[in-house]
Amino acid sequence: MSAAAAASAAPPLRPWQAVRLLLLRNYMSYRRAWPLFLTGFLEPFFYLLSIGIGVGALVDSFSFGGREIDYATFVAPGMLAVSAFNGALMDSTFNVYFKLRLNKLYDQILATPMTTSDVARGEIAWGQLRGGIYATGFLLVMLAMGLIESWWALLALPAVLLLGFAFSAVCMAATTWMKSFQDFDKITLIQLPLFLFSATFFPIDTYPEPVRWLVECTPLYRGVVLCRELTTGEVSWASAVSVVYLVAMGLAGLWLVRRRLDALLLT
Amino acid sequence: MAAATPGSLGLREGIGRQVDYWATLWRRTWRGVIVSSFLSPFLYVLAMGVLLGGFVEADPDVLEGATSYLAFVVPGLIAAHAMQTAVSETTYPVMGMIKWQRVYESMLATPLEPRHVVGAHLSSVVLHLAVTCGLYNLVMVPFGVFEAWWSPFLAFVAQVLCGTAFAAIVYGYATRVRSEESFGVLFRVGVFPLFLFSGAFFPVVNLGEAGAWLARVTPLWHGVNLSRMLTLDHVTWWVAAVNAGVLVALVVLGWRWSVSGLQKRMIA
Numbered sequence: 001m002s003a004a005a006a007a008s009a010a011p012p013l014r015p016w017q018a019v020r021l022l023l024l025r026n027y028m029s030y031r032r033a034w035p036l037f038l039t040g041f042l043e044p045f046f047y048l049l050s051i052g053i054g055v056g057a058l059v060d061s062f063s064f065g066g067r068e069i070d071y072a073t074f075v076a077p078g079m080l081a082v083s084a085f086n087g088a089l090m091d092s093t094f095n096v097y098f099k100l101r102l103n104k105l106y107d108q109i110l111a112t113p114m115t116t117s118d119v120a121r122g123e124i125a126w127g128q129l130r131g132g133i134y135a136t137g138f139l140l141v142m143l144a145m146g147l148i149e150s151w152w153a154l155l156a157l158p159a160v161l162l163l164g165f166a167f168s169a170v171c172m173a174a175t176t177w178m179k180s181f182q183d184f185d186k187i188t189l190i191q192l193p194l195f196l197f198s199a200t201f202f203p204i205d206t207y208p209e210p211v212r213w214l215v216e217c218t219p220l221y222r223g224v225v226l227c228r229e230l231t232t233g234e235v236s237w238a239s240a241v242s243v244v245y246l247v248a249m250g251l252a253g254l255w256l257v258r259r260r261l262d263a264l265l266l267t
Numbered sequence: 268m269a270a271a272t273p274g275s276l277g278l279r280e281g282i283g284r285q286v287d288y289w290a291t292l293w294r295r296t297w298r299g300v301i302v303s304s305f306l307s308p309f310l311y312v313l314a315m316g317v318l319l320g321g322f323v324e325a326d327p328d329v330l331e332g333a334t335s336y337l338a339f340v341v342p343g344l345i346a347a348h349a350m351q352t353a354v355s356e357t358t359y360p361v362m363g364m365i366k367w368q369r370v371y372e373s374m375l376a377t378p379l380e381p382r383h384v385v386g387a388h389l390s391s392v393v394l395h396l397a398v399t400c401g402l403y404n405l406v407m408v409p410f411g412v413f414e415a416w417w418s419p420f421l422a423f424v425a426q427v428l429c430g431t432a433f434a435a436i437v438y439g440y441a442t443r444v445r446s447e448e449s450f451g452v453l454f455r456v457g458v459f460p461l462f463l464f465s466g467a468f469f470p471v472v473n474l475g476e477a478g479a480w481l482a483r484v485t486p487l488w489h490g491v492n493l494s495r496m497l498t499l500d501h502v503t504w505w506v507a508a509v510n511a512g513v514l515v516a517l518v519v520l521g522w523r524w525s526v527s528g529l530q531k532r533m534i535a
Contacts, residue, residue: 033448035448035452036448036451036452036455039451039452039455039456040455042455042456043455043459046459046460046463046464047463049463049464050463050464050468050469051463051468053473054463054464054468054469054473054474055319055323055468055469057469057473058323058324058329058330058336058469058473059319059322059323060322060324062322185299185302185303188307189306192306192307192310193310196310196311196313196314196315197310197314201314201315201318201319202318202319202321202322206318206321
């Protein structure tokens with residue numbers, strides 16, 4: 001009763017105010033880890049140079065959307081999507097687990113006027129901010145290396161953010177079920193096959209028909225193909241399928257996170 | 268050499284006294300070792316070697332003597348996997364035993380000295396490397412990547428040597444750094460670029476003249492090259508001698524660096 005009275009006495013926060021506060025908090029606590037932040041930008045770039053250029057010298061051009069493109073042009077948008085995927089996955093599993101179970105940060109936050117929805121939105125927004133910075137850098141590298149073939153590529157940034165949002169929300173929800181660090185092995189068990197087999201390194205028609213269907217239904221493949229369509233300019237109505245898929249996945253994840261945090265922290 | 272006086276245990280006996288400790292640790296973790304040393308290399312081989320390899324023209328002149336991209340990439344991947352296993356076993360675990368669980372502190376309160384502790388820990392890592400590389404080679408036999416009956420055996424020795432070199436050097440590093448954030452940077456600017464650019468995935472000549480020479484001075488290239496030459500039975504003997512010599516020298520240097528690092532950190 002008295003807790004309810006105290007909550008009603010505190011001035012309510014609007015969602016954007018709450019998100020802003022959580023972003024500020026995260027910025028202050030990460031300010032000193034800048035070498036880790038900066039080197040994170042190198043990872044997709046190294047992949048692009050090694051696989052795109054080094055391995056690319058061994059591979060003939062691929063056909064995509066009915067025309068031939070060289071290997072680096074094919075691989076680069078895949079790397080862009082994978083980098084957003086990896087970043088979202090790491091941020092919303094390891095970091096969230098740490099804050100939820102080990103240093104009990106969310107318990108402390110919920111003692112303020114913030115709600116579980118604010119926590120979910122704030123953490124996901126923070127991940128997107130980081131991911132957006134890396135993605136912008138990577139797109140500029142692609143532009144400098146001549147791997148962008150269309151103005152549609154401007155939409156690759158929102159596409160990458162959408163992919164990051166979808167994975168952040170679902171992985172954060174999954175993290176609420178984790179009991180120990182051993183559970184993270186299961187994350188790797190999902191991460192690695194998605195990374196290697198989402199038509200990132202080779203065209204999807206490499207697979208036999210049933211496998212191809214399976215891959216088409218996985219979320220990372222939707223992100224990879226969306227990015228590839230945008231940077232090569234092969235956009236069609238089929239691209240909308242990927243967008244709707246990822247939006248639905250993200251919203252479902254967000255809804256689940258809120259329910260799970262309510263159950264874990266407020267009851 | 269029985270009944271040594273206190274403070275002058277032989278290296279062999281000092282390591283021998285820790286066998287039961289490491290055996291217990293192994294008994295509790297070997298399942299995870301098998302799964303992790305099996306699954307991730309297998310998926311890499313399938314994706315990069317078989318599927319992507321299907322698009323690579325199999326020209327032995329371009330692929331350093333390999334008749335398929337799969338045969339080219341597998342020996343490189345095994346050597347690179349040995350590096351990654353060695354590094355992950357000598358970073359966080361070593362720091363943990365120094366400052367989190369303080370296992371070394373209790374060990375060194377007995378007649379054991381730093382060289383015994385380092386010797387036993389590194390022996391366990393070498394055993395792990397042998398299991399991982401052995402299984403990996405075994406799984407690759409049906410894919411037909413080995414050109415001679417002795418290839419898998421000699422390549423196995425080269426891969427374990429490569430991993431041991433990294434284990435010894437990184438152990439020395441781990442005894443000297445104060446916070447685990449140094450490892451994050453080591454992975455990003457050391458291990459990861461080596462993995463990608465030391466000739467595991469493509470011939471280093473694709474990097475251009477200067478890039479190729481830069482790759483050839485990295486320790487991983489020596490391991491990858493030796494492993495590949497032996498796997499493909501395409502050996503230039505003087506190059507193999509240089510490769511092996513560099514790796515052995517790194518093991519010796521790393522050993523001394525590790526012992527002196529632990530000595531400084533825990534004793535003096």
